[in-house]
Amino acid sequence: MKYNPSKIESKWQRKWSKDKLYIARDTKKDKENYYLLTEFPYPSGNLHIGHWYAFSVPDIFGRYVRMRGKNVMYPIGFDSFGLPAENAAIKRDLQPEDWTNQNIKYMTGQLESMGASFDWSRKVITSHPDYYKWTQWLFIQFYKNGLVRRDNTLVNWCPSCKTVLANEQVVESKKKEGVVNVCERCGTEVQQREMIQWMLKTTKYAKELTDSLENVDWPEATKLAQKNWIGKSEGTEIEFKIKHASVAKSKENKQIFKIKVFTTRPDTLFGATYLVLSPDHKLIQNNNLEILNKEEVNKYIKKSKQKTEQQIKESRTKTGVELKGIKAVNPANNEEIPVWIADYVVSHYGTGAIMAVPAHDERDFEFAVKQGLPIREVVVPNIIDKRNPPKEGKKSKERKNVHAIVKDPNTGQYLALKWTKFDWITFPMGGIEEGEDVVTAAKREVKEETGFCNLKLIKVLEGQARAEYFAAHKDENRVSFTTAVLFELIDNTQSDISKEEKEMHEVVWIDKNKLNYQGMTHAEIDLWAQKMHSENPAYTKHGILINSGKFNGMDSEKAKWEITKYVKGEKQTNYKLHDWIISRQRYWGVPIPMIYCPNCGYKPVKEKDLPLKLPRLNDFKPTDDGKSPLAKVAKWVKTTCPHCGNEAERETDTMDTFVDSSWYFLRYSDPQNKTKPFDGSKLKKWLPVNMYIGGAEHNTMHLLYSRFFTKAMHELKLIDFDEPFASRRNHGIILGPDSQKMSKSRGNVIDPDDLVKQFGADTVRIYLAFMGPYDQGGPWSPGAINGVYRFLNRVWNLFETKHKIQNIKSKTNSKTQSNKKLEQLLHKTIKKVGEDIEEMRFNTAVSELMKLLNEIEASENQLTNTDYELFAKIIAPFAPHLADEIWHELLGRKKSIHLEKWPKYNSNLVKEHSVEFIIQINGKLRDTVELPIDSPEETVKQFALKSENVRKHMGNQQYKKAIFVPNKLINFVL
Template structure:
């Protein structure tokens, strides 16, 4: 059957204008219809615009929004812009224009591209995180966290990007480099602001059992939180400062320090008899204790300085173990009473556990490698395989515990040697301050205290200063425009002449505003709440809107946000729930990830590789409907696939055939009940399971079947199931060919008759090496055994089956004998 060309540019422009005018997808809070909140992760408006990989998730949410609209539901599908942050600021620096200006231009470009794809958003709820009417409430969020003890300031080693001249959260460091610019990250001691996400570690873990998320994402968050059950044990520190002249470094006097001990956290207290040395993180505070009188202090300091140049990730993944022994200082193993050496090594991290480990080389791979390199004792304390043996078993060389099962005695052994059972997490508090311009100012003021006889130490502050959050009525703290925003390592807000205006008048002489801005992840940690009531200038969201719309029913976005945005959004939701602002504690009931679309060369699309495919060109040539359907047809939605323009051409031809078939047969009366019922059933079920590729293939098969039969009464139902995927062409056929006066999206989703499908018969092609040799008629859904039985009842076909080595069976379609 020949295709019939249609003018996609005229059709798409017409119906996009129509949908906007009719406001078909403007959500109504409190409507009596059942609600559904469908959301995709909002876009960062880069200067490069969209490439063909970006719309994949948006197409899926658009399909669901249109599908649910036809199912009679009140659909919320909002749109907004993640506009603050380093990428926008770096782009502005590159082009020499203020980020507010470049961001506005980028948003206009993105908006045009999204609308050209026919996406139906509720544009009346549009948000922009860099606008004062949004970041006012981001600052309010900081304020309530600070006022309730969930935000604090402290000196800490931070990931520092020397190129971007700012601090990065752990989640923003990839393979030791800045995720944005690729520069090697350094460690720098700075005073920073943190959110207490660690206080919600258990709630974050428990909540994963309540949501419909990919298991890989749940596992990723569980591993990132890193819950460990173990025990804390204390090792007493001793010093040997005096030596006999001419001897072989034989220690005379043991100076015991009762007040000095090193606390370790271990998940294997059962192996304490095998602890032959301790290892401290280079940042461990006891190293600075002058009472130790470390003999090789200069060597130790040099090692510490070298460690500062490495990121945490580098320290964890490096294969070559390094370290320095603290000479003249030993620890006492509380189980054996023997002295063991103390080392510092960069593979031990200060912010996990206590910053110190008891090393049991016989039963830990990392400790084993270290002991081998530095010729340290290795003592087996559990029977088992080759060393290092990390499993459970019968204890040996363990005093009164020898001969007993190691697993059963962990708690007893910890208690016996002065330890306490403890739960530890890998999760760190969320570092949210940035020394950059393009972000929401942190709404706190440093207020000087009156001098008195006693010094005051204020929580989160310094002696002589009190840190206060800005009054809600004074929000937003406006981001000034009189700023040289190029990075220097100091916050650009320090150079503004207007930023501190009025502060001393309200808070007293010498008072000044915080100069850092917030991490853009704070902006995105609550945006889904603001969509429910985005034009409210009295509160962050009204209770009525929250109760009606939240939680989000379906959230679609990239898996790369597992330990960043998705974790932070859950944390903020749980804080607001605990403080009584929300009546739910999980924001996203169902989450799905879209797979990447690679360039035709199989590589990730990037300007540097020169393999970016611009959707604008494809839309101009093939149409938005073609692009939408092709991206859904490429393969399973969550799988990574490579772009193939030949596939785009094939989808366009399918749409042209469908258009011609509907146009030519619109007045036919005969109906193929079986085929259309089967198609409606297939599309309905596969949309629910996000099997978009099989939806498209089933539509193609249906059009092929209908082109060979005289039926035509299927057109209405076909156009309806096509509509969420190719909305422009479906609307054109619905109104201009089939003659309906209202939108196809105001029609009810078609139903299917199970009985007609169950009692139908199908014609199954019998092939020999791909060539048709005959057919057999059987009930739909017949098994392979039933088909073979029917084939063997035909003498001619039976000979083919008997001589074949194998067969390929496609239910209800073919059996091919090879």
């Protein structure tokens, strides 16, 4: 009988469904529950190969876990609200509900053809009222407990989708004019608008969202992405007094203004040379503060509102306006410094005001250079010279030094000194004399030590370096504060060098690749090399304080808190995370269950009136006025206040679709419950999710929002855990055959339905598992799937041949040397495939199965009946239809193979008894020899020297020595 996947697969899919094989009961005797979850699909109308990758490959894992004795729940549903469905319905002149439901019906059939072990009895559909009733109920619980706010805020507006976007839904795109922010859905450039919006207070849980990442088994890259998005910063709030024109003019005006700034670097306070406020800082609008250029300031504020935060961040030009007539007083030294507004400071982070330290912050430096503001260095790197460290018992001397870096533009080489008494290569260098500036000192040292006179100044490398070392030529320890100056050689004109200088060193020219710590003696050389090529010399690391009064010489880490205490600052922790704007000005979403009453304000819909159903509209197209299409339906909008009974209006915005998916994994535990979103006793049996598999694109959206929902519900005692997903693994992306992202415009889309018709679902499943590391994905290879199809045909033929041969049991039960070796390989494969599935190394697991089949065929099928059964079991998670057909039709079993246990390997058979030694001559491979494991060197040497190829390459030569690596190689050195 020929392998016929289409017949086999439809047969077993019907059988599994009829037998309810994959319906997970809440409890099973002697089985521990295991919740496997993949991100439920949006019903776009057609499964693409990426869906198959997301669902069929994790199914291998789920089937394996089930065979390992767990009671596995692998549920499925549809994330069916949102912009794509609405836009598609508009394009086709259909109702979003009709478009969505017909897609769900079609995609359900496609998903079933995959052969995945989904529990369809737990299906949830987010656009069905029996689901979104509870989305609304949860919103009301959050509202009642202070986790929802409605406020005027600056939002991301997509002019194409005509709705607000959360920050997480805005992505960067490279265009001709540079990097711009675009809508992740449609790619349209995002605008900034001020609108009143509903928000969930994600910021309340910023600390917990950061800290509890340590308690979950997630990829480090995912954890880091969330930490960066939340943006925890530990620092200090410092208060600056404000002096302004009204106080200066009027002695009677006693009002004193103060500004608090947040900084992570209080150690740099003495270097603050100006203060910057965000354009929407509340102090600017204070009428008692007499800003002399108010009109200019207001124009700037208006202009800044047109930019997105990301545009400001990416902009190379930092803009701002000084508040004329206003000064801030630095509390560290009582210095009066100017106050500016600039859009590179944002109101939602910290206090909306910063102390600007241009010497030690790159953005502050760029702004200071542009505006001509002072730059004062207060922290210098502290370098201990490892080659010439300070010596105990030697006197120490502090001095200011200069290093002169001179480049010859004709050769690209650099001027250096090779010392005669010491193994040193240095730049011309020396101390800076009293009253001398660094450029003059550098030129003087070059002339004295090398004779070169004509130099062109390129730049002073901003920022000193503090170094500690032993100066052997002076027999003393030095603490130097060194500045480097970069020159170009104009010509080779040289003056005479003194005899003393000539005896100390000779002049040499060195290549650029020698400007490092290995090539030169200077402890500071790596820092100079970096500064030579940097446009922004701000030193942002830690070091030693200078120009900081009584704190001079103190380590900057210690100085942070010493200076904080000195100026009576307060330790603070801040986060970049915003509250989550969930208002959407579109139709196809969950109606926000709030009612506005002129007397009572906003009140939630009574819980007995839930769900607040989405009305079916003839005209649901979005508008440009910032209002939802629901606002046009007077009959739906008009209602009565749930509190006082007077006339009122419904909220017309709908919820961000990410709200729907922030709790769907909980509903799977109890999807038919009509009285509450889930039953606590059922949650305890399944949650938190044991393994959640999905795309890395959800690192800072869906995953973060789901964690917020879980923490909020935990605090409200709705659930008894505070992290939703114990383990998380990300899958990669399937690219087209041209290694480009699949898209219809490129013509590189792979249709899985066509592949299933041609090869069968099992072939597609195994190819997707085999094509590369699961967390990386890769390009589709049309030719490679043929190889997988041939592999499954060979597996079928192997068992078909076994089935045909009569008396096979008597033929194979006597263990020949050949099938003993085969049995050993089988048990090694059982062990390796199991380990690979657990670590989601599906590609290497498939490779092991292919190797095993090769050996079975080469040995002329010398397997026992038991061994055949073991082989069928380990193939079962990968090719579930084929395995059940083999198990039932060819091996004569009645129950499904998927009810069998994963085979145990024989630990004695997986032990290595021999090892292949590599034989090398002068490091080149010449032969290999298989010997017992842990063979001694002399034994390996004897067998190696008997090798014909080894004798040929050695000739009459005797080896000088043999390098032996136990259980790996022997290398003869001639």
